[in-house]
Amino acid sequence: MTRTVIIGGGIAGLATAALLAREGHEVVVLEKNSRIGGRAGTVERDGFRFDSGPSWYLMPSVFEHFFQLMGTSAQEQLDLRFLDPAYRVFSEAEPDGSWREPLTIPRGRPGVREAFRRVEPESGTRLDRYLASARRVSDLAERYFLYNTFTSVSSLLHREVLTGLPKLARLLTSSLESHAAKRFADPVLRQVLGYPAVFLGTDPAAAPAMYHLMSALDLDDGVRYPMGGFWELTERLEALALASGARIVTEAEVLCIRTDRLTDRGRSWRHGGRRSRAVGVSWRARGGGEVLEAADIVVSAADLHHTETRLLAPADRSYPERWWERRTSGPGAVIAMLGVRGELPTLPHHSLFFTRDWAANFAAIFGEHPSIPDPASIYVCKPSATDPTVAPAGHENLFVLIPVPADPGIGAGSAGGVSPSALVEHAVDAAIEQISEWAGIPDLGDRIVVRETLGPADFAGDYHSWRGGMLGPAHILSQSAMFRAQNASKRVEGLYYAGATTAPGVGVPMCLISAELVLKRIRGDNSAGPLPVPLRAEVKA
Known part of the structure; x- marks a missing residue:
């Protein structure tokens, strides 16, 4: 059997473990934290269960x-449920102090078309x-790009691609911004x-x-939610990996990847x-000595x-490091997980809060002089709108995401058991006030009974982000598709990469x-699209 070590028990690590174990590999997953899931984690406090990471189920x-x-x-x-409405958009007050009616995006193209038409009559x-x-x-x-290892030019020489x-x-x-602006005049529709x-x-x-292909996912396909949250997905991936024979070890911090030099003939x-x-x-x-884990293949999902x-x-x-100096990072995040007493009827499952001056908002996050946007364009998830298991009776569960610069100096939140950064807590206070005012919940702050926060330093410390x-x-463009870091090392044979930081x-x-893609690399499969689905075999997971 091929001995395979997978570094990291997040979504990518668990999925890779499941596929390779099913392929016949002897797989061990080494996860540095006390739980699996990586960024798709969970936080439980006083009867509330918060997803601390992903919350949109797209690309079914x-x-x-x-x-x-x-x-x-x-x-x-x-157990997947369609959301209706898919989400609601709250906009910042106009300069004269007036408020624009929130834009509700329903499930399905006909309803979305009508919602757009009410805002911009000729937009349907x-x-x-x-x-x-x-x-x-x-x-x-x-069909041709997402599942492509880009190891063969012929994988792109298809008539549909060429034409x-x-x-x-x-x-x-x-x-994307100019593409939408050429077709729609209303600023909120563009947003x-x-x-x-x-x-x-x-x-x-x-x-x-x-x-713009992303709009086909939420506006056309609709938005789903897995009951139990994304933590349920994490647990199902773990169960499938274990059922296929993988072994998962938590609190196992990988210190280095061991290599042997190839001989001259081997190169x-x-x-x-x-x-x-x-x-x-x-x-x-944790608390133990160093372990040497031999392997024929190493997959880093870290x-x-x-x-x-x-x-x-x-x-x-x-x-x-010099390669990374020329790369552009995505945003950091300040996250608040709030348990709220009573109902919040103005908030559906997903809500977006958009500022008027988007250019200033994104310049604060990605510009030469980064700062926490104020006000910020934020995302709010209320899974208790759909799932009664995530909050005690008579309470709501809120996940608030505030995009900020990718900078560990902003600090950590309270969820890790340390004293939270003043910058993180100030950003959360401002977001709570913003939600309260924009969504018409004047007493929101007074009704919060659980408050846990995360900041960029938590991502750096917990996930080596x-x-x-x-x-x-x-x-x-320069970090997409074939231009993104790919799934196999250029220097080390038998070393592969999975996860959000690679292709x-x-x-x-x-x-x-x-x-x-890792499985295709190991097999030597240069095809462009998804692997053929095998004849169905029963799984016990």
Whole structure:
């Protein structure tokens, strides 16, 4: 059996473990923290259960495909509910002090079309064309780009790709912000179409217009929620990995990736010019000694910057520190997890709070002189609107995400059991006041019975996150698709990478795809699209 060590028990690590164990590998997962899940974590306090990371279930076809590779289905593994409304948009007050009516995005294209038409009467047909284009690009991306290892030019030499090159070139060389602005006049409608860039870790003015494909996911497909939250998804991935034979060890901090130098003969063309091969890792249990774990293959699902600059010797680094100096990070985050007494009827499951001056908002996060935006464009999730298990009876569960610069100097929150940073707590206070005023909940602050916070320093400490970012490298053109760090080391044979900081990118669906890309690399599969689904075999998980 192929002995395989996976570093990191987040979504990508668990998914990779499940696929490789099912492939026949002898798999051990080493997770530095006391729990699995990585950024898709959970915090429990006084009867509240908070997802501390992802909360939007998009790209359902990616989840379904992964589960089918494991011999099961999303329906069997998760209790998925469609959200209606999908979300609500609250806007900052006008300069004269008047308030714009919140824009509610319902489930399904007909309702979304009508919502747009009420704001901008001539927008219905334009929205249909916009979403039709988003659907075409989304389908093209899934068939030829997202699951592509880019190890063979022939994987892109398909008629559909070649004939679509002129349009793709236009979408790659213009911004998402300008793409929406050419088609819609209303600033809030433009914001709805531009906001998916934040899910990709970048400014709508810097994200390629190709990413308008994201609008096909929430406006056309609708938004789902897995009952139990994303922690339920994490537990299902863990169960599938264990059922396939993987072993998972928590509180196991990997100290280094061990390599052996290849002989002169070994550095032949057969090894792609690599200088060494992975032979295992050294790790330490909490309070214990160093353990040498031998392996034929090592997969790091940890942050790529940490893997390359801390776990590998300088000669083995494909992406040394000087490479990272030329990269653009996605945003950091201040997160508040709030337990609230009583109901909050103005807030649906998902809410977006948009400031008028978006340019200033994103300049504060990504500009040359970064600062915490004030006011900030924030995201609020109220899973208790759908799931009664996440809060005690008569209470609501709120997850508040405030995008900030990727800077550990902003500090940590309270959830890690340390004294929280004043900057983090001030940002949370401002967000609570903002939600209170914009959503018409004047007594919100007085009704909070549980408050836990996270800051960029928590991401840096808990996940070795590069610059304390919440997502990874931003999806600007030079960091997307074949231009993003890929899933195999250029220097070390038998070393692979999975997760949000490598290809294909950020988000839970991308982490699942990255696991499949690792499997394709190991198999030597150069195909462009998803792997064929095997004949169904029963899984006990």
